[in-house]
Amino acid sequence: MLLEARGIVKTFGNVRAVDGADLAVEEGELVGLIGPNGAGKSTFFDCLAGNLAPEAGSIRFAGLESTRLSPDRHARLGLARTFQVPVVFAGMTVLENAMVGAFLRHESRARAAQKAAEALEFTGLAGQAEMPAAALGTAGRKRLGIARALATEPRLLLLDEALAGLTSSEIETAIGLLARIHARGITLLVVEHIMEVIHRLTRRVLVFHQGRVIAEGSPAEVTANPEVIRAYLGRRAKRGEA
Amino acid sequence: MILLQLAADGLLLGAVYALFSSGLTLIWGMMNVVNFAHGDFVMLAMYIAFFSFTLLKLEPIVFVPLAAVLLFALGGLVYYALVRHVMRGPMLAQILSTFGLALFLRYTALWAFSANFVSLPSGLVGGVYDLGGLRLAASHLIAGFSALLLTLGLHLLLTRTDLGSRMLAVSEDRVAAELVGVRPDPMQALAWGLGAAATGVAGALIALFFYVSPEVGNSFLLLAFVTVCLGGFGSVPGALLAGVAIGVIESFSAYWLGPATKDAVVLALFILLLWVRPQGLFGRA
Amino acid sequence: MKALFPRAGFAAGALLLFAAPFLTANPFYQRVAALTLLAAISASAWNVIGGYAGQVSFGHSVYFGIGAYAALLAYAKLGWPPIAGLPFGIVASFALSIVVGLPSFRLRGHYFSMATIAIAALAGILVTNWDFVGGAIGVMGPARARSFADLLFRSSLPYYAIFLCVLAILLLFTRLLQKSRMGFYLRAIGSDERVAQSLGVPVRRYKLYALLISGAFTSIAGTLYAVMVGFVDPNSGFGILISVNMVVMAALGGAGTLFGPLIGAAILVPLGEATNALWGARGIAYVAYGVIIMLLARFSPGGLAELGRFIVKGWRRRAA
Numbered sequence: 001m002l003l004e005a006r007g008i009v010k011t012f013g014n015v016r017a018v019d020g021a022d023l024a025v026e027e028g029e030l031v032g033l034i035g036p037n038g039a040g041k042s043t044f045f046d047c048l049a050g051n052l053a054p055e056a057g058s059i060r061f062a063g064l065e066s067t068r069l070s071p072d073r074h075a076r077l078g079l080a081r082t083f084q085v086p087v088v089f090a091g092m093t094v095l096e097n098a099m100v101g102a103f104l105r106h107e108s109r110a111r112a113a114q115k116a117a118e119a120l121e122f123t124g125l126a127g128q129a130e131m132p133a134a135a136l137g138t139a140g141r142k143r144l145g146i147a148r149a150l151a152t153e154p155r156l157l158l159l160d161e162a163l164a165g166l167t168s169s170e171i172e173t174a175i176g177l178l179a180r181i182h183a184r185g186i187t188l189l190v191v192e193h194i195m196e197v198i199h200r201l202t203r204r205v206l207v208f209h210q211g212r213v214i215a216e217g218s219p220a221e222v223t224a225n226p227e228v229i230r231a232y233l234g235r236r237a238k239r240g241e242a
Numbered sequence: 243m244i245l246l247q248l249a250a251d252g253l254l255l256g257a258v259y260a261l262f263s264s265g266l267t268l269i270w271g272m273m274n275v276v277n278f279a280h281g282d283f284v285m286l287a288m289y290i291a292f293f294s295f296t297l298l299k300l301e302p303i304v305f306v307p308l309a310a311v312l313l314f315a316l317g318g319l320v321y322y323a324l325v326r327h328v329m330r331g332p333m334l335a336q337i338l339s340t341f342g343l344a345l346f347l348r349y350t351a352l353w354a355f356s357a358n359f360v361s362l363p364s365g366l367v368g369g370v371y372d373l374g375g376l377r378l379a380a381s382h383l384i385a386g387f388s389a390l391l392l393t394l395g396l397h398l399l400l401t402r403t404d405l406g407s408r409m410l411a412v413s414e415d416r417v418a419a420e421l422v423g424v425r426p427d428p429m430q431a432l433a434w435g436l437g438a439a440a441t442g443v444a445g446a447l448i449a450l451f452f453y454v455s456p457e458v459g460n461s462f463l464l465l466a467f468v469t470v471c472l473g474g475f476g477s478v479p480g481a482l483l484a485g486v487a488i489g490v491i492e493s494f495s496a497y498w499l500g501p502a503t504k505d506a507v508v509l510a511l512f513i514l515l516l517w518v519r520p521q522g523l524f525g526r527a
Numbered sequence: 528m529k530a531l532f533p534r535a536g537f538a539a540g541a542l543l544l545f546a547a548p549f550l551t552a553n554p555f556y557q558r559v560a561a562l563t564l565l566a567a568i569s570a571s572a573w574n575v576i577g578g579y580a581g582q583v584s585f586g587h588s589v590y591f592g593i594g595a596y597a598a599l600l601a602y603a604k605l606g607w608p609p610i611a612g613l614p615f616g617i618v619a620s621f622a623l624s625i626v627v628g629l630p631s632f633r634l635r636g637h638y639f640s641m642a643t644i645a646i647a648a649l650a651g652i653l654v655t656n657w658d659f660v661g662g663a664i665g666v667m668g669p670a671r672a673r674s675f676a677d678l679l680f681r682s683s684l685p686y687y688a689i690f691l692c693v694l695a696i697l698l699l700f701t702r703l704l705q706k707s708r709m710g711f712y713l714r715a716i717g718s719d720e721r722v723a724q725s726l727g728v729p730v731r732r733y734k735l736y737a738l739l740i741s742g743a744f745t746s747i748a749g750t751l752y753a754v755m756v757g758f759v760d761p762n763s764g765f766g767i768l769i770s771v772n773m774v775v776m777a778a779l780g781g782a783g784t785l786f787g788p789l790i791g792a793a794i795l796v797p798l799g800e801a802t803n804a805l806w807g808a809r810g811i812a813y814v815a816y817g818v819i820i821m822l823l824a825r826f827s828p829g830g831l832a833e834l835g836r837f838i839v840k841g842w843r844r845r846a847a
């Protein structure tokens with residue numbers, strides 16, 4: 001098992017954002033994580049990647065107890081992530097952004113630049129390498145987030161809504177990119193709202209609701225699951241009232 | 243008896259601290275911007291009080307509200323001319339903007355009013371009352387109680403009125419507030435105006451019993467930092483409790499350790515607090 | 528052309544720096560030139576943590592004061608030449624960075640700046656009330672040179688030469704840093720700490736490295752100041768304005784750029800001296816500082832460097 005989380009709890013004041021979530025990902029898998037807005041997916045990611053310390057539960061990554069490790073230790077162990085709101089290092093070029101990731105495993109500047117350039121090539125950003133990163137649009141920023149994470153040469157990549165806010169042609173490109181990343185042998189755990197993406201990419205999906213996993217299975221199985229439908233509908237019904 | 247005296251002095255002074263710190267905490271809580279010129283707002287209000295009396299022969303009952311009005315205008319102006327443009331920009335710009343304002347105000351005052359210490363006549367508002375051995379200056383009493391009332395008023399304004407809830411809505415989610423028809427800019431300008439006005443009243447009240455000089459703002463800025471940090475960033479009731487606590491701590495440490503070290507005690511407390519509980523003692527994570 | 532231009536500009540700038548004080552025989556101008564370099568050293572030192580790593584410290588006066596006091600205490604207590612205090616200042620600056628800086632790194636943005644203001648104020652109070660280091664009166668250096676090692680010169684030119692060497696070393700060091708992994712990491716931290724950490728940057732460790740470097744060079748600036756001026760008191764060593772100068776100079780020229788702090792110092796020190804000579808008061812210069820900073824924050828947070836790039840870009844576009 002590459003990543004295994006048990007009974008994770010994380011609260012903000014009296015909001016139980018993650019409430020006893022479990023998860024297990026095998027090396028080489030591509031797992032989807034779906035769930036309505038506010039289900040706690042991003043918070044769960046923060047716990048898995050060391051950005052937040054869970055109040056209860058334990059996480060093992062790559063055979064190590066990793067619950068309390070800092071995000072940089074996670075990165076060193078081979079867990080990389082992107083953020084839902086794509087942030088770039090604004091004062092740097094696109095290439096320099098990716099180099100920050102590449103420096104994790106290569107101290108020499110030349111090596112890091114080369115590895116970063118490869119990551120940009122792979123994600124289709126090579127043409128913009130010398131551009132100031134701040135000049136990128138949403139799609140570019142999301143791709144740069146992925147490129148930066150890839151430059152750390154991870155074993156597991158956590159993607160938080162890497163495709164949200166993209167146009168349909170950009171989504172096509174992005175689906176291809178995720179498939180190629182997976183084909184390289186990198187394990188993927190992706191949070192995604194767009195069901196079509198989930199259907200096309202993943203064979204196993206976890207459904208998150210109110211801070212825990214309520215269903216698990218193939219995309220077809222979970223979309224037919226009455227509890228899942230209720231979770232999504234309940235949300236929508238509540239919104240309809242408001 | 244002396245302990246009681248120290249506690250009473252500390253409480254009254256602390257209420258004033260609470261009032262000007264409420265101004266800082268209001269601005270901080272509303273938009274996550276620290277007003278590094280806050281101490282100099284106090285200084286300005288003190289000069290307004292001083293010159294209103296010496297030049298215009300105005301009584302405190304007039305110059306305290308005058309300071310409030312002038313500072314309110316200043317706060318709004320600072321928001322529209324400066325803060326609005328930097329508050330979502332780079333951190334350096336956010337910090338530098340109000341810090342530059344602080345330098346500007348302080349050294350303009352130095353240039354215009356000279357470095358001399360001046361003060362209002364000590365008998366301006368009544369004498370000293372003797373309550374069974376407890377000696378309380380009328381100026382302290384008036385300052386303390388008005389500050390207390392105004393701080394409570396500010397709290398009620400924020401929590402019990404429609405205006406207050408609109409201000410809070412903007413502070414919680416600018417975009418969402420806009421969607422429900424609250425324009426954020428006037429609300430945030432109002433927060434700056436109110437924060438500055440509270441500071442103005444506090445400054446004018448302090449001038450009743452404290453000397454004025456262009457550099458006096460620095461120690462008030464630090465006091466406000468400590469108070470806001472102790473009370474939880476953004477919380478007016480927190481600032482009230484903390485202000486009173488700081489007043490009492492100061493008063494006791496000045497008595498036991500000497501006036502020179504009292505600032506050191508408060509500062510050390512502040513630094514430790516920041517290190518251990520950055521969210522403030524009564525604040526939430 | 529594009530590659531040649533910065534090189535040529537760099538050579539011209541370096542030449543100008545070397546030649547500047549020899550262009551005039553006026554001791555006042557020579558002194559201003561020396562003070563400009565000294566200010567450039569502190570501002571460039573501040574730039575490592577405040578500019579590159581984006582941690583806006585208003586507490587660097589403490590490092591400056593430590594360096595200055597180390598020099599003059601070495602003379603007053605041990606009879607050594609003031610410059611011999613330099614290593615003590617550096618060691619003390621390291622200790623300060625670890626004991627006081629490290630816990631402060633838990634704080635971000637405004638909170639960090641608030642803490643540094645408080646720390647500097649506290650240090651000032653402690654020094655003022657500590658009789659061993661001269662209390663409010665301060666410490667004097669040697670009245671006349673006992674040997675060359677006292678580095679007491681009537682002319683400002685020898686100081687200019689010393690300061691230029693130190694500045695050159697610091698800038699070279701910064702240049703190397705900028706090109707290295709650490710430079711990238713610091714800029715990443717300054718831009719977004721959370722993202723940097725998720726890419727494997729050990730944030731606290733790198734902030735500490737930056738502070739150790741920044742603090743040590745600031746303390747060197749303090750030592751050099753004490754050597755030249757021969758006197759320090761709590762205000763001239765630990766006063767908040769010492770920090771303000773560093774911050775404003777770096778920000779004006781361009782925080783996080785190699786030459787920004789030098790450019791800022793080259794503008795502001797002469798400006799300060801001029802207003803001082805014209806009005807006989809320092810205060811006016813700080814009124815101007817205040818206005819400059821507000822304008823910078825409002826219109827060009829990247830300082831003149833950003834403004835320059837902007838203008839060049841516009842110019843190129845029009846040429847094209």
Ligand SMILES: Nc1ncnc2c1ncn2[C@@H]1O[C@H](COP(=O)(O)OP(=O)(O)OP(=O)(O)O)[C@@H](O)[C@H]1O
Pocket residue numbers: 012015016017035036037038039040041042043044084
């Ligand atoms: N820093 C925080 N402070 C307080 N509450 C938070 C914080 N972060 C998240 N929450 C709350 O925790 C809950 C879960 O949020 P989270 O962002 O993890 O959900 P999500 O599943 O990622 O939603 P989305 O699909 O909208 O991204 C929400 O109710 C949110 O308001």
Ligand SMILES: [Mg+2]
Pocket residue numbers: 041042043084160
């Ligand atoms: Mg999310």
